[in-house]
Amino acid sequence: MRLVVAIAALCLLVGSLPAAAEEACPGHPDAIGTSRTITVDPATLPQIGTMQYKTSLPLEDHEVVLSFDDGPLPPNTSRILDTLAENCVKANYFLIGEMANAYPALVRRIYNAGHVVGTHSQHHPLTFRTMAEPRIESEVNDGIASVKAALGDPNAVAPFFRIPGLLRASRVENYLASQSIAVWSADEVADDWRHGVTAKEIVRLAIDRIDAKNHRGVLLLHDIHPNTAAALPILLKELKARGYRIVQAVPAGNRPLWVPEPLHLLVAANGIPSHASETAPQDEHTRGTRPSEHHPRHHKHIVRADDDAVDRAVAKKRVKPHTASAGESTFQLWR
């Protein structure tokens, strides 16, 4: 009888082990993870971010959305993706069209890691306040077209746009609304574009400002800066220690679960002709997990080309480097 009771007690004990916490981020039990997603329909929430608008995401107490602007740019974008993956954090990205043209493999890596990809214009001009409508339209649409081209699937790009330098203007907002695109500002920034800012300062500014804004918000960071990459692991740890949870904003409607690598890159990566399909299965429209988790059948045919090799190949194209200094002076305008 005693043995039966002991076995029953053991079963109860095993059953009550914190398996859920480990499953939340396999191999990283201390990771902050992603607690939930918020679905954003631009028709009902056209403007996001209390730094400039009356409305923001409907976040609960101690909920934070991480957003990254201005990429992709190796190696810092890759470092940040590694940190996010290690912490099972899903973020929101706002990519620049010309950067997407230069580093398309990184754009696909961002998307296939489960992050939401919005856009941030084609050339990141800091003149949106004064630009005429045709230029606004071409900057917005060319940026979207470049990111779409990198992803290879028009439905993969979220209808989310952040104006470079947060230089808002009614003309821009009206155009975005007419295109059913939500315009994103932010609730907090961490000054990570500032020359000489340290990782420690980025973390402190982020935490202080999130705390001060009712313990929640959309945090704007830049994945192109080394100090942001250095700050992110500390920031995630600090947020978790303070009881914060990470939330991701996803667009309403269907998106592809993942996007494949172009056939010519698969061939180059394998060194042999590939029979892999370039087209994502038509019935896969509900996004949420990485392809290897739910679609091993397809995944085994799709080998991601090595990002570094691809980056080296496309580096020859040399885009004009995105300048933090140009952004710095502009950020002074709205800070």
Ligand SMILES: [Zn+2]
């Ligand atoms: Zn920017």
